[in-house]
Amino acid sequence: MPLAFCGTENHSAAYRVDQGVLNNGCFVDALNVVPHVFLLFITFPILFIGWGSQSSKVHIHHSTWLHFPGHNLRWILTFMLLFVLVCEIAEGILSDGVTESRHLHLYMPAGMAFMAAITSVVYYHNIETSNFPKLLIALLIYWTLAFITKTIKFVKFYDHAIGFSQLRFCLTGLLVILYGMLLLVEINVIRVRRYIFFKTPREVKPPEDLQDLGVRFLQPFVNLLSKGTYWWMNAFIKTAHRKPIDLRAIGKLPIAMRALTNYQRLCAAFDAQARKDTQSQQGARAIWRALCHAFGRRLVLSSTFRILADLLGFAGPLCIFGIVDHLGKENHVFQPKTQFLGVYFVSSQEFLGNAYVLAVLLFLALLLQRTFLQASYYVAIETGINLRGAIQTKIYNKIMHLSTSNLSMGEMTAGQICNLVAIDTNQLMWFFFLCPNLWAMPSTDHCGRDPPLLHPWGQCLDWSSCHHSAGSCTVLCGHQALPGTAEHPGIFQ
Template sequence: MPLSFCGNENDSAAYKVDQGVLNNGCFVDALNVVPHVFLFLITFPILFIGWGSQSEKVHIHHNTWLHFPGHNVRWILTFMLLFVLVCEISEGILSDGLTNSRHLHLYMPAGMAFLATITSVIYYHHIETSNFPKLLIALLIYWTLAFITKTIKFVKFYNHKIGLSQLRFCITGLLVILYGLLLTVEINVIRVRRYMFFKSPREMKPPEDLQDLGVHFLQPFVNLLSKGTYWWMNTFIKTAHKKPIDMNVIGKLPITMRAWTNYLRLRAVFEAQKGKGSKYAQGPRAIWCALCHAFGRRLILSSTFRILADILGFAGPLCIYGIVNHLANENGIFQPKVSNT
């Protein structure tokens, strides 16, 4: 079957624009390719050619620098965007299977968007590493173009009576929301860092712990993906496989994670409660109140993750039970009833 971007049924009727360019679905899909091509053309020379000269200015021994505003939100939105794009690619491939000829416009723009999203987060990571926010202007333009083109496609779906009953309509709506949120994050970086449109940009220095060559525990400073997978510990694990490790290899903890720092923080909160004359100024309740005020956010977060981990521990057995039950029903295997007594 010959390949064609818009298909070749009805003597290439898909290429006709008698009713307007934007009313032709294939040309709207072609328009959605433009932002991704723009990102590839802008970022690839910087990532593979011009990055060496910029990285020489970074006098730091670690592979991370600092986090721009909205760092975690950007990574979470990127993961969600990748998932939705995979759904769009799958939907396009399934729809293409129902046509007489190949319609690349059904899944090719989504595939390029998937690659462009991965490129954008790699590009963003390198900009954070070098602390050179002016290069984020490329991502600002990209999110703007992607948001506009997806909005055009969403509006055209609505005009042609394609509603919530169609999967592609829902996916396009989700993409418009995600691109809009990523554009908002990018604008917020400009607002906080003031690296453009402002006369006095706001300089940010890397944490002091990263300047200490003895600090090897980088969990608070790496990106969200590395935090979740502990990718930054690969070097440490490889070293432990080759030879016995000692304290020099383990290194020191960051200042904010040392026992003395946490003790001073807890003591300051405790003394502040005593100074206010709280009714819980003494006794066990005073300690609990001080702990909640000093470390309440971390305690809630760690407790939430612990509960989620315990709940997800049941996912494996339930999945196995579902698979075995499905196979048993298909094969007609008798399953004895399990009594509750």
């Protein structure tokens, strides 16, 4: 089959610009390649030369100092951008599969954008760890050009009566939003750090933890990808393969994870709650409100990760059902019927009816599910341990100010009393460990009783099995929620 950027059928009519340059879809796609080529051409020499180790102005022993504003938001938007670009590549390949000649402009710009997106986040990470923000001007120019060219493409789709029923129109709109948000993140970095367009740039001091040679637990300081994959622990894993690691190899904890820091946070929450409540309102509820004020945000974050992981669990059966249904129809090749700008456009239904697309979506859904599940476990366990350390410190501090003979008639020492009361702190710690399970099961049960989700299962199995599973989940949810409602404030009295 002939290979060309705009195709070779109709005597190369795709190269004509009689009705205007921007009204030619192939030319607009070629215009969208320019920003990605610019970024690759600018950043590759900088990355390969290795300027980071030479130009760093802040000398710290870790290369994980994250200090640019909007860091996590940038990584999240980049992951979303990569996913949308993968969908655009797949949509272009499906559209190109039914043409007489190869139209590279349907998927090659998206492929270049995918490479540029990966390069941008690698480039940003090296700039951030080397503390040389002036080189971010390349990303500012790239996001601006990408946003402008993608907006032109979106407007031209709208002018040619291409609407939301076509997947390419929806993907282009999403790309406009993502590039615009990344541009806003870059502008916010300039506003906060003032590395360009300002006479006096803002200096940022490194965190105390990264200046301490004894701190080797870098989870709070690494980038979002390393947090999700624990890539920063490779040094510990390699050391553990050679010999058992001890506390000296692990090092000290960061300041935010130490017992004294969490004790001060808990005391501040108790003091704030005591000022709000009157004498009649103080009690178990006030204690729980103080605990939620001190550690509730992390618990909500863990629960959110768990709910997202449970919701992604439904993607597997749905994708497998679609794949089996597609293969059961003798794997027929669909023929897109809609044609604009000289090429075929794929609808969302046709896109999700392809077995290969569903296989990729299944892989990504399972990957995200395990990532969210692991993140939920980590946040819940870390929060529970911090809570136990804070409460034990508070109890120990209180007991040290009391007379042992008054507490137990002289029969127990202060250490024995601390060990006895520590049992309650362990129970609270385990409550925080298991708290995300309280609403993970009801959310799963609610989605499991949703007819659109049960319809494929009802076809593959039978409706009685689905109803039996939903009823079992409902009963289990009730038994699971009962232990979590018990209040145990004795350790604070």
